[in-house]
Every structure is written in structure tokens, then in C-alpha cells.
Amino acid sequence: MRVRSVLCPSFEGDWGGMAMLAVAMLNWGRGRELLAATGSRKREHATLIVSGDKALGAFVALLLLATLPGPAWATDRVRLTAGNTANGTITEMSANEVTVELGSNKRTFPVNEIESVQFDSEPNPLTQGRVAVNAGRYSDALTILAKLDDEDLKRVEMAKDVEFFKALCAARLALAGEGSIADAGKKMSAFEKSSGTNYHYYAACETLGNLLLALHKPADAERYYSKLADAPWPDFKLRAGVLLGQALATQKQFGKAAAKFEEVLAMKATGKEADAFKATALLGKAGAFSALGKADEAGKLIDEIIAKAEPEDSELHAKAYNIQGNSLKAAGKKKEALLAFLRVDLLYPRHPEQHAEALANLATLWTELDKPERAAQALSTLKEKYPSSPWATK
Numbered sequence: 001m002r003v004r005s006v007l008c009p010s011f012e013g014d015w016g017g018m019a020m021l022a023v024a025m026l027n028w029g030r031g032r033e034l035l036a037a038t039g040s041r042k043r044e045h046a047t048l049i050v051s052g053d054k055a056l057g058a059f060v061a062l063l064l065l066a067t068l069p070g071p072a073w074a075t076d077r078v079r080l081t082a083g084n085t086a087n088g089t090i091t092e093m094s095a096n097e098v099t100v101e102l103g104s105n106k107r108t109f110p111v112n113e114i115e116s117v118q119f120d121s122e123p124n125p126l127t128q129g130r131v132a133v134n135a136g137r138y139s140d141a142l143t144i145l146a147k148l149d150d151e152d153l154k155r156v157e158m159a160k161d162v163e164f165f166k167a168l169c170a171a172r173l174a175l176a177g178e179g180s181i182a183d184a185g186k187k188m189s190a191f192e193k194s195s196g197t198n199y200h201y202y203a204a205c206e207t208l209g210n211l212l213l214a215l216h217k218p219a220d221a222e223r224y225y226s227k228l229a230d231a232p233w234p235d236f237k238l239r240a241g242v243l244l245g246q247a248l249a250t251q252k253q254f255g256k257a258a259a260k261f262e263e264v265l266a267m268k269a270t271g272k273e274a275d276a277f278k279a280t281a282l283l284g285k286a287g288a289f290s291a292l293g294k295a296d297e298a299g300k301l302i303d304e305i306i307a308k309a310e311p312e313d314s315e316l317h318a319k320a321y322n323i324q325g326n327s328l329k330a331a332g333k334k335k336e337a338l339l340a341f342l343r344v345d346l347l348y349p350r351h352p353e354q355h356a357e358a359l360a361n362l363a364t365l366w367t368e369l370d371k372p373e374r375a376a377q378a379l380s381t382l383k384e385k386y387p388s389s390p391w392a393t394k
Contacts, residue, residue, distance in 0.1 A: 075088055075089065075102070075120055076088060076089055076090045076100065076118065076120050077117070077118040078090070078098060078100055078109055079114070079115045079116045079118070080113050080114060080115060081112075081113050081115045082113065086107060087100075087102060088100040088101050088102030088105070088107075089101050089120070090117070090119075090157070092108075093197060093198065093199055094197050094199075095111065095196060095197060095198065095199065095201035095231075096110060096111055096231070096232060097109060097110050097199075098111065098114060098117065098199055110233065111199045111202065112231070112233040112236060114199060116130060116134065117157075117161075118130070119155060119158050121154065123153070123158075125144050125145060125147040126145070126152075126153075126158060126161060126162060128144050129144040129145040129162070129165055133165050133168065133169060136172075138168075138169040138172045138173050139178075141165060141169050142166065142169045142170070145162055145165060145169075148162055157198075160191075160195055163187075163191050163195075164191050164195070164198070164203075164204065167184065167188040167190075167191050167204070168203070168207060170183065170187055171184040171187075171188055171207045171210070171211055174214075174388055175211070175352070175353060176353070176386070177352055177356065177385060177387060177388045177392070178388065180388065181211055181215055181388060182215065184211055185208065185211040185212065188207050188208050191204050192205060192208055192224075202227070202228050205224040205227040205228050206225070206228050206240075209221040209222075209223075209225045209228070209243060209247070210243075212224065213246070213247060213250060214390055216250075216390065218248070218250040218251045219247075219251065221250075222244060222247045222248075225244045226244070228240040228243070229241065229244065234267065234268075234274070235271075235273055235277070237267065238264055238267055238269055238273075238274055238277040238278070238281075239277055241260060241261075241263055241264035241277075241281065242261070242264055242277055242280050245258075245260035245261040245281065245284045245288075246284060248260055249284065249287060249288055249291070252291070254291040254292050257284065257288045258284075258285050258288035258289065258292070261282070261284040261285040262281075262285065264277065265278055265281050276313075276316075279305060279308070279309065280316070282301055282304070283319050283320055283323055285301060286298045286302045286305070286323055287323045287327070289301065290323065290326060290327035290330055291326075291330070295327055295328075295331045298323075299327060302320055302323055302324045302327065305320050306324075314347075314348050314351065315348070315351045315354065317347070317348060318344050318347075318348035318354035318358075319354055321341070321358075322340070322341065322344055322354055322357050322358055324337075324340040325337045325338075325340035325341040325344075325358070325361055326361070328340060329361065329365070334368060334369060338366075338369065341358040341361045341362050341365065342358075342362065344357075344358035345358050345359060345362060345378075352385075353389075355385075355386075356386040356389040356391040356392065359378050359379070359381055359382040359385075360382055360391040360392070360394060362374075362375075362378040363376075363378040363379040366378060
């Protein structure tokens, strides 16, 4: 068998060219069929070993075609909550769904199943900023995204991602006591008004509601939570129901709040996320009962929640102990209430909103229990750690 080497140009990154080469090898005359392809895609040339065995050459060429990866051109990537990724070109987008095309294959994904979207040829700071946002590193994300100029963003969708992430970071930081809630609200409001067909739309509505609630504008918050409730998926409706109940409770409409939380508990939705929303709704119902003077019923619900909560669900525990503290305080049991709020202060300080609430109540209770030094300490910690929190200005 006669074997010889042939040099051909490298097809680094050009899988279409490699495919054409393989087809050409199939049609090569006798004695010139492909036996194997060796070399590195990163080298300047690749060496082809040519054989006189036509059948073997044809087999190896077909094998080369079969093992070629998909198209090497850059694509948009839609990462799903299930863990897989859909690659292709995003051709349609709305508040409810994103459509991806790859060749003749067209797939549409509901927004509640999308974890993130990465765009073809997007600048690195956008990719890195998105990762930082998803990791909860909001200050880092803002620093990274600040490196981008308008000319870096070649598509409207890229610019919208940057606008949304900047507003979201500002909101999350402000709600944690770092920055102006009003300024963050203006940024997110600007995004929401111009982005009704963007896949971040419902997240923007929820965030605006949270900011308005923190600004003591619960009626305005309800308007945005109601938009979230209009989403077509049960998990979004559960989330919206909880938020609407909390807005009603903030307006001291405790009877309506308890009824809204009961609606959430009655929804036919299952799964880990649904269970989490229902646990929060049960907490809200306990808080409403406490405010309505139904301390015993509230206490039973809180005990049930704490007993069933997973140990790692620290935020749920923090919320439960704050509600327990408020219920006990309303019943005139100041020392018992103090212990509930101390649990939040000592065990769950990494949840800013809950920690700020606990500190504010501790300052009040220590004062009422004639412990001015402890009261001053709690108040000082509150204003130092969460200067923008509504609890620090009450």
C-alpha cells in the first residue's frame, strides 16, 4: 500500500471548510482517498495521509464528517433553569418568551424557564457583569458594567441587559441599606417603561414594587405586583400573591392581607419553589392574624413554620422570628418578644431587611425595659449598617 503526505491549508475554526475537505476526499480518484487527518487546528498546516485503499478512505472521511461539531459561528445562548442550554439566533423576544432559531429548527422558551441569556459576540464586561449579578455581587457588577460604552453594545438586547442589570444592582443595594431607594427606583422605572417586550420585564415590575414598598408607597407597589400576577405561570402568580398580601399588610389592611395569603395557600402548585412561596404566605397570614389580635392563632402558625422550615433556609427563619417578635410585642410580652428579635440579630444578620427590622425593634424594647445602653447600641448598629433602610428613619 502506497502512502504519502499532502500539505493543505489549516481550517482552524472553519468546520465548514473541514466538511468540504472530507467530501472532496470521498470523491478523490483511486489511490488518493483519505486515511486519516492529523495535526493541530492551531498549526499553520495539517498533514493528510493518503492511501490507496478507497473503502477505508471513504469510511474515515465519513467518520470525519460524523464527528464534526455543530457550526462554529458564534451564537446566542439561552441557559435554562433545567440546566441545559439552547444555542442559536434569538429571533423573537417578549415579556413571556424567547424564540431561538438554529437552521430550520425553531424553539420557543417561556421566560420562567430561562436562567440567563448570553448574546452572540457580546463584550466581556457584559458577560462578567451578568455572572456577578447572578452571584449576588452587586457592587462588583456595577464596577464591571461601568467599563462599557454605548458603542460596545452592538444590539438593542445587549443595551437592555446592561440597563436592567445596573438598575437591579442599584435596587438590591438600596434595599440592603446601601444607596438611595428613590434613585434606584428612577432607574428601574425608566427600564420598565421602555421594555414591555423584554424578557426582564416581570423582574423589573417586581423590583419596582419592592422599592415602592420600602418607600412606604404600598398602593403604588400593588400596581406593579398586579402586573407580575398577570404572567401566565403558576410560580409567578404565587410570588405575586405573596407580594400583594405584604403590600396590603403594609397598608394595615390585615383582613384583606390574610385573605390574599389564603388564596396563595389554596393555589394548586407543587414543587420546591411553590413550597417556599406557600411558607412565606403562611408567615404573612400569621403576621396578619397577630395584627388582628389573634395572637394564639398566629403563634400556632409560626411554631408550625419554624418546625417545618429547612435549617438552611435562614431567611425564612429570620422572617418567622421577626413575626413572632411582633406578635409577642403586640400581646404585651416584651421579654419574649425581645428574645425573638435577638435570634434574628445574632443568628441571621446576613439578611439585611430582616436584620434591620430586628434591630429597630430591639432598640424600642430595650428602651421600654429600661436598658438605654443596649437600646443605643442596637440603634447605632442599625444606622451604621443600614443608613438608607426605612427602619433606620422611623
